[in-house]
Amino acid sequence: MPSASQRIPPLVRPLISERAKRTLDLVEKFVNEDCIPADDIAEAQIGEGKQRWTTVPAVMEDLKLKAKSLGLWNMFLAKGHYKEGAGFTNLEYSFMCEQFGRSRTASEATNNSAPDTGNMELIAKYGSAEQKKQWLEPLLEGKIRSCYVMTEPNVASSDAKNVQLSIVKDSDHYVLNGEKWWISGAGYPTCKVYIVLGKTNPNHPDPYKQQSMIIVPAGSPGITVKRMMHVLGYDDAPHGHAHLIFKNVRIPASNLILGEGRGFEIMQGRMGPGRIHHAMRSIGAAERALDYLLARANASHKMAFGKKLSEHGVIIERIAQSRIDIDAARLIVLNAAAAIDAGDAKTALIEIAEAKVFVPKVALQVVDWAMQAFGGEGLSQDTPLAAMWGHLRTVRIVDGPDEVHLQQLGKRENRRAREVQLMIQKQLDETDRLFEKYRVARGVDREVPRANL
Ligand SMILES: Cc1cc2nc3c(=O)[nH]c(=O)nc-3n(C[C@H](O)[C@H](O)[C@H](O)COP(=O)(O)OP(=O)(O)OC[C@H]3O[C@@H](n4cnc5c(N)ncnc54)[C@H](O)[C@@H]3O)c2cc1C
Numbered sequence: 257m258p259s260a261s262q263r264i265p266p267l268v269r270p271l272i273s274e275r276a277k278r279t280l281d282l283v284e285k286f287v288n289e290d291c292i293p294a295d296d297i298a299e300a301q302i303g304e305g306k307q308r309w310t311t312v313p314a315v316m317e318d319l320k321l322k323a324k325s326l327g328l329w330n331m332f333l334a335k336g337h338y339k340e341g342a343g344f345t346n347l348e349y350s351f352m353c354e355q356f357g358r359s360r361t362a363s364e365a366t367n368n369s370a371p372d373t374g375n376m377e378l379i380a381k382y383g384s385a386e387q388k389k390q391w392l393e394p395l396l397e398g399k400i401r402s403c404y405v406m407t408e409p410n411v412a413s414s415d416a417k418n419v420q421l422s423i424v425k426d427s428d429h430y431v432l433n434g435e436k437w438w439i440s441g442a443g444y445p446t447c448k449v450y451i452v453l454g455k456t457n458p459n460h461p462d463p464y465k466q467q468s469m470i471i472v473p474a475g476s477p478g479i480t481v482k483r484m485m486h487v488l489g490y491d492d493a494p495h496g497h498a499h500l501i502f503k504n505v506r507i508p509a510s511n512l513i514l515g516e517g518r519g520f521e522i523m524q525g526r527m528g529p530g531r532i533h534h535a536m537r538s539i540g541a542a543e544r545a546l547d548y549l550l551a552r553a554n555a556s557h558k559m560a561f562g563k564k565l566s567e568h569g570v571i572i573e574r575i576a577q578s579r580i581d582i583d584a585a586r587l588i589v590l591n592a593a594a595a596i597d598a599g600d601a602k603t604a605l606i607e608i609a610e611a612k613v614f615v616p617k618v619a620l621q622v623v624d625w626a627m628q629a630f631g632g633e634g635l636s637q638d639t640p641l642a643a644m645w646g647h648l649r650t651v652r653i654v655d656g657p658d659e660v661h662l663q664q665l666g667k668r669e670n671r672r673a674r675e676v677q678l679m680i681q682k683q684l685d686e687t688d689r690l691f692e693k694y695r696v697a698r699g700v701d702r703e704v705p706r707a708n709l
Contacts, residue, residue, distance in 0.1 A: 260284040276348035291359035308493035319365035346593040357540025367398040374530040375402040400448040421454035432505040443496025456516045467519030471511040478505035488646040535615040542619035549626040578622045585618040609661040616651040
């Protein structure tokens with residue numbers, strides 16, 4: 257089989273450096289030979305019961321050492337945007353991220369995993385020199401991990417204007433009170449820092465200037481973990497998703513990021529590249545699901561109605577459709593990554609939203625077909641497919657539900673409507689003029705009802 261760099265679509269090949277191609281092949285080898293075989297070891301080392309929340313799997317530490325020795329570390333921080341990264345563009349990183357998506361351990365093993373990547377970008381972009389020294393450096397080294405703390409149980413949090421957690425100034429401190437849930441990564445034993453969104457100025461007339469972001473050391477007095485959430489029955493330990501209570505949590509004022517009322521602005525800057533990373537990892541997961549589909553469809557020891565599954569028309573058609581859909585989805589993500597490289601996350605809003613909505617649907621469909629091909633086994637713990645489906649399903653909700661992105665995309669597209677109506681009108685007028693010029697009859701069945709425009 258051609259290597260990952262040889263499979264780069266011809267359209268973008270000229271934009272990928274030789275160094276990125278070499279690294280991509282190294283990533284593919286590391287994921288195939290080290291990470292995928294270690295996935296089940298990591299799960300087994302986490303074990304059962306309370307230990308699930310106190311154990312960093314030993315195999316993960318070994319994978320990290322190997323990744324560092326191979327130079328596979330912090331590739332997400334894009335060239336031209338951050339000086340701290342490995343010097344790859346978003347486009348180049350997208351291919352590596354796809355490889356990470358095929359394994360449960362690969363992203364973390366190379367320090368490219370969410371939510372740390374978005375948090376590191378955030379501190380690198382908006383943090384003060386002291387904040388960078390205290391939090392960014394150990395995060396970049398992979399010594400600690402972090403959480404992004406935005407969603408609340410009592411408000412519709414996809415509209416971030418709704419967040420309620422209060423951040424009140426008290427001399428040289430801020431005091432935090434409120435409740436948050438779905439805080440990914442809070443279970444991790446090495447999670448040492450939270451980036452919290454709340455309101456410092458709830459009465460500001462501009463609803464986008466009420467929010468602020470503050471860096472909160474994990475385990476600060478007043479923070480309690482109410483419970484860990486389950487995703488379709490999975491606890492995702494030791495990473496996990498916490499329901500947290502903040503009660504009179506006192507944090508030094510110097511931990512505020514950028515200044516009061518700047519929370520929304522920071523949030524918008526944080527979201528873009530992360531969505532692309534999720535999308536690219538989803539492509540990787542879809543590719544792995546297709547591998548499983550191929551393997552099962554060609555298993556000669558499990559014939560159905562006298563044939564291998566691949567000899568049944570419907571299955572070979574699903575294989576074909578999976579190939580088409582994955583390749584189309586990949587191009588949408590690459591386009592978004594290239595758009596971020598050409599500008600930034602704000603100028604690439606449309607392309608990012610397109611990828612955010614389109615890719616998980618494709619990946620979920622491919623995983624679903626693979627599960628179906630395995631029959632009962634496909635829904636069990638014996639293949640990675642069921643867990644993969646559970647994770648991919650969350651991508652339609654995290655970082656903003658599909659509907660929010662579709663609203664934005666639809667409204668933007670709809671802005672062209674008047675211009676389009678005028679253009680069509682002009683073309684019809686021109687057709688009328690040409691009818692007269694060439695003296696041909698229009699025929700009654702070709703009359704166009706103009707009033708409809
Ligand atoms: C596995 C997982 C991990 C997560 N990790 C984190 C994390 O680390 N940190 C964090 O802060 N949050 C996290 N979240 C939370 C996630 O970001 C939110 O669930 C998401 O933003 C939606 O917010 P909500 O749950 O409050 O839903 P709501 O805002 O209540 O929305 C509910 C539903 O309403 C519909 N809806 C919303 N807006 C519109 C609209 N404009 N038009 C039509 N329909 C609409 C959608 O169907 C949406 O799903 C995580 C969630 C999950 C499931």
